[in-house]
Amino acid sequence: MTAVNRQPFVAALGIETPIIQAPMAGVQDYRLAAAVSNAGGLGSLPCAMLGPEALKAELEALNEATHGRPYNLNFFAHTPPAPDDQQEARWRQALAPYYAEFAIDPATISNGPGRMPFNEESAAIVEAFRPAVVSFHFGLPEPALLDRVRQAGAKILSTATTVEEAIWLEQHGADAVIAQGLEAGGHRGIFLTKDMTTQMGTFALLPQVVSAVNIPVIAAGGIATAEGVQAALKLGAVAVQIGTAFMLCPEATTRPLHRQALKSPQARHTALTNLFSGGPARGIVNRVMRELGPISDLAPVFPLATNAIAPLRAAAETAGSGDFSPLWSGQNASGCREVSAGELVEALAR
Secondary structure, three states: OOHHHHHHHHHHHOOOOOEEEOOOOOOOOHHHHHHHHHOOOEEEEEOOOOOHHHHHHHHHHHHHHHOOOOEEEEEEOOOOOOOOHHHHHHHHHHHHHHHHHOOOOHHHOOOOOOOOEOOHHHHHHHHHHOOOEEEEEOOOOOHHHHHHHHHOOOEEEEEEOOHHHHHHHHHOOOOEEEEEOOOOOEEOOOOOOOOHHHOOOHHHHHHHHHHHOOOOEEEEOOOOOHHHHHHHHHOOOOEEEEOHHHOOOOOOOOOHHHHHHHOOHHHHOEEEEOOOOOOOEEEEOOHHHHHHOOOOOOOOOOOOOHHHHHHHHHHHHHOOOOOOOOOEOOOOHHHOOOOOHHHHHHHHHO
């Protein structure tokens, strides 16, 4: 796939510029997606943490705000793990000193799934709202569900963190692959292996994926300027997916503590951590990451680690601290600007 193929892909999505806003659960709602779509890019709505009724409400608002412009709905395609009581007990024991510090009774903390994968209800919503694009993280859903997405008229994208994952996605029905470099903020889309030594930087991964598959490739990770966009396009990407740069836009719902961290020198130090969900995700290093280590064998597998640490986040944030918050950020927060998302899309595409 080379740059000459870019325009047909962009036209097929119905967008005017090869800028895709990365779906970012926890720091956005429909307003950011709408602003990007209205500026000629592809806005994305993260759906994995929304129940059916909440998702329908977001989509109704998104449709009203975009007036028929295309947008992307993003879902997770993970297989929910079976809860492990012993692992959960070890995790809560590791967090016990923090519970004591904030006077939290761990007996009051319930277990739960945290994030739900794409399912029958999700497919029905896709069929009802017929988005132009549906993207997935952690592989793809089962074939029957994927067929329903395709029959609803959506282009299907999914994230690959290795060449092997890109090939698998092509073989299993993706229309395009998002090559997610190690620099990217938030959750890694890794799904064929748990070996983090397989993960590559964006500009090492991108040309290898382009050479390995016959479907369009979208670059993601560490790209925050027009120069970075052009570099990715020259390496064969048909579009670029950007997340962190949008997090200071007024249309984002990024919390004040998170915004402050992104604007500070602290944002230059990020790490992959599994403390907040159980899955590897990149965020700004904070107290809990330093004290427990960013990666802990005690954390239950994704997404089961979420429940036990959530009360600590809430208590710390109430006290004005981000010490226990997932301060998601890519390695390059230099592109974060307090400008409208539309203005940022224009600058990135310039």
